[in-house]
Amino acid sequence: MSRGRRYGLVMAVDRLPAADPDDSRDQLGAALAALRPLVAAQSGAWAAAGGESSGDGVLGVHPPVRAGAAALGASLLRSLCHHQPGDFPGGWFDSYLAVNRRVAAAVAASASASATVWTHGHQLQLLPRVLRRMRPDLTVVMHLHTTFPPAESFARLPEHRALLSGLLGADVIALPHQRAVDNLLDLADRVHGLPVREGRITLGHRGVRVVAYPLPADIAGARRLAGLAPVRAGGGRIRAAMRVSGTVLLSVAGWDPADAVEQRLHAFERFLATHRPAPGEVALLHVACGDPRTPAEDAQRQRVDRLIAKINGTHASVGQAVVHYVRAEPDRRDLTALYLACDGILVTPSHHGTVAAAHEFIAARGELGASVVVSELTSGVADLPGALAVNPHDTGAFADAIASAAGRHGPAPRARHADTPPALDSWAEHLMTLVRARGAAVPATPERRTRRLSTGAHTRHTRPGGYEVGGPPLAARRVSGR
Template identity: 30%
Template sequence: MERLVVVSNRTADLGGKTLSGGLAVGIVDALKSSGGMWMGWNGDIVDKSRSMDARVETYDNVASLTMPLTKEEHNNYYLGFANKVLWPTFHYRLDLMDYRTEFARSYARVNGKFADILHPHLRDDDLVWVHDYHLIPLASELRAKGCNHKIGFFLHIPFPPSDIFSAIPRHQWLRECLLQFDLIGFQTQNDADNFCRYLKGNSDVKFLSPDRIRWHDRTIKIGHFPIGIDVDQFAAMAQETDEEIQLERKRRSLLKRFQVISADRLDYSKGLPQRMKAFRKFLDTSPEYRGHAEYLQVASPSREDVTAYSDIRGELEQLSGAVNGKHADINWAPIQYINQSISRERLALLFRCSLIGLITPLRDGMNLVAKEYIAAQDDEDPGILILSRFAGAAEELGDALIVNPYDVNEVAQAIKKAATMPMDERKARHRNLFSQISTNNADLWQRRYVAALRSVEPNVQRAQLSSHAKWRKEPGLGTMSNSRH
């Protein structure tokens, strides 16, 4: 059987006892089943002389291939092009895009560096699975080296409509890089449709079927593969005992209080200020819940070197202080705001004792937190999920209360509906939601994707057609030759 080679910006801790995140949980079992390799940045930032240092470690039949970045690469490839150009654009925030030519050059060079390090480790029959927006040019770089492997790409974040994607300078280069993959996977049907609509504006692309295209001498498959979670693992964590949380739950029960919980990275795409405003509106319009409803917002730090993220943190601190200043009394504060990371084990327990899960991103590829909230619930006393219509998970989780996250009145009304929902309805909704996440779990996601990649038609590559090689030769950008180190 072919070996699976996974490439992502960062790798999982293959030596750890517990894996976190949909990517890690969904892939490690696939790697272990047939043997494989996971390649990515190791988190180290080094001087230029050590930039090509690579380390290989083996865990049973799985190899970990990691490398460092230089400070320039971290600033321009990771913080720059990946997170100041692609991330905001793919989340429909053109106002936050900060494009600079040096960002694009570094992004291309680092993808070339990934290819330089990976290529000698590839076997002839390897399946290569590349993950996310950091590595869009990787297949192009590997093709330029004569790599004829089946290479798949999976985008974990949304793919925007064509007019938004086209606003990225050199978007045609990104398009040609994507078309060097054999399989291009998205989280939702809407994302796949957006990509196909963008391709239809290009005369050199021919659609053979709704999910297969022909570009020059290549046939490429396009599909959507919604990612899931390890439901059993998260449900088990939610049933562990934590004395502090149990005491707090008893206190709220005695005082007839309930908790609304949100947990996300501190990111402008998550709609965290809008959630606080919606909870404030709920208290303003339903005064009977003052003293009884508590909102816990967990916002773990993220990309603190990017100005837009520090701005969000300041806004949340101001909002939580204003709401508490207006509504709190001597033994009750409506909002508890935590700007630090909380372990998944503890988060699972907090989800289980929260009546309402408020998960309302402004735009999200999937949002696994919504699925984790469902997995954590007690079948006999389940909580209610309020979910943004703009999260990818909304395509699957129709029994949640689906809301427009921009409409604070609608979200406030959903909080009240959840707070007053009869137990029979809560149980029925939870039954359906739990069945959905149990069926479309992390294991099914990776099996569907790998099977689709294995079944694609082989494409014989011609290195001279490398889109990246052509981009290096275009005037005004300088030389981007293979001597990048």
């Protein structure tokens, strides 16, 4: 990176994405990696909270001494957004704020006049506000791919005022679905008394536009990878190693309890107890991705380990497991090979999420056909005609859906796409157009006074380290076709 260079677009993210989307370890990483050509075409730069070394198009950000505490805080915030309790350690906010300040300083020093800053990730929720105070000329979009919790859950966090103030420093906040949007608007309106109208939050002379804008599934990428000979060979090897003559169902998840892995396993155990398939007739392949990042996730790993051992101890035979358990971090090629090796997939989070993995599974399988069980609590279930939608907390209904996907009630239903999601590049370009229009600015409504995000009408609430919070900005059913 040349000294003194200025950028019209800066991507501020939790971590730098892989140079090749196929090397990514999750959907988010693949999406951000797919944006690299867009950023390069606009001569943009990247800034990462993880403190990756600077280079061509990468801004140098030196992480603070306790950067690990900030990363833990971000993981706990993600868990909170997934309706999971989080025990935040003392002092986490100081390190969290320090990371945001350092990223903001790097961006402010390198962004050109009136540049656009795309901020992404829970580790940078304070960045829009910090950056606005440094560079009010910048246009900022805050993008979170995970849901936003109900106001009652978020407001329990002592630092909720600071976090909301940080978010509202943006011009546009993009969330994954309308329920998340409604939750954020409710927090601003009912808890903090900010004027809210038609998806906009008014703060003094300006407004913040809040939109539902989920990451699309990479259908084109899944189809492309499924056609590669090495990937198809990898899928064949996986299938041969399991030695299953019938149906293999796939489960891929991290350690977040909201992924409902335990519910999947309990439902599969109920299916085995009810239908008693012979070992080798039906199997579940569960791939646990990454390492636990919070105490709740570590406890989840221990429960999953015990539950899988119990199921195999009860229903497996010598040399033939019924639950094949792998801890791995598959890249996009490995994941597509898993798709090709399996007949169906369970995409059943216990919270309001998305079904991108189901779309990619269907795309990769192509003419092979795909059985899909999804949570009825997720977004976009109607976009998957032929999928089996269940409440993941209803073990009996979930087990019955697994039986249908395994062909125990007749031919297994095949899921398909109702519509083709947009390509990642066009998705990103549309969001950039929305941001640059700066349609967030609206006049303050005369009938309602903006409340300061503070502890009292005349109190300026300050977090340790001088971060000012107060003051203006702040039963199974088949999915039918359309």
